[in-house]
Amino acid sequence: MSEExxxxxxxxxxxKAVVNETPAENAIVRNxxxxxxxxxxxxxxxKTIVVAVKSRAKHPLYKKTVNQTTKFKAHxxxxxxxxxxxVEIAETRHISKDKYFRLVRxxxxxx
Numbered sequence: 420m421s422e423e424x425x426x427x428x429x430x431x432x433x434x435k436a437v438v439n440e441t442p443a444e445n446a447i448v449r450n451x452x453x454x455x456x457x458x459x460x461x462x463x464x465x466k467t468i469v470v471a472v473k474s475r476a477k478h479p480l481y482k483k484t485v486n487q488t489t490k491f492k493a494h495x496x497x498x499x500x501x502x503x504x505x506v507e508i509a510e511t512r513h514i515s516k517d518k519y520f521r522l523v524r525x526x527x528x529x530x
Contacts, residue, residue, distance in 0.1 A: 453510040456526065459500050460490065467518060468495045470508055493520040503529030 457472035474487050492515075493508045500506060505527040508520040 455508050459502055459504045462500050462502055466495055468493050468500045491520045492518040493522050495522045
């Protein structure tokens with residue numbers, strides 16, 4: 420009788436840690452972090468790049484489509500990016516005061 424109760428209390432399926440091959444897949448698995456694609460504007464800092472992300476939005480009053488550019492500082496651990504590269508960045512915890520994105524992958528190197 421006690422063996423039957425013990426078997427009933429055992430969890431049927433255990434949660435296993437998900438480890439994926441690429442950083443892009445890991446970013447998707449972890450809490451749906453925001454992903455952005457932009458162009459590297461500056462790579463002069465150590466382990467930090469500045470990425471300009473372009474977007475389009477309608478003006479609230481005039482209803483005209485306006486181009487907007489937002490600059491994000493992103494963590495580049497290996498200093499592998501240069502100015503003009505097209506990169507993908509993902510949101511992460513704050514690494515410094517205004518750096519809360521990290522480099523996921525380089526889509527295209529500058530010519």
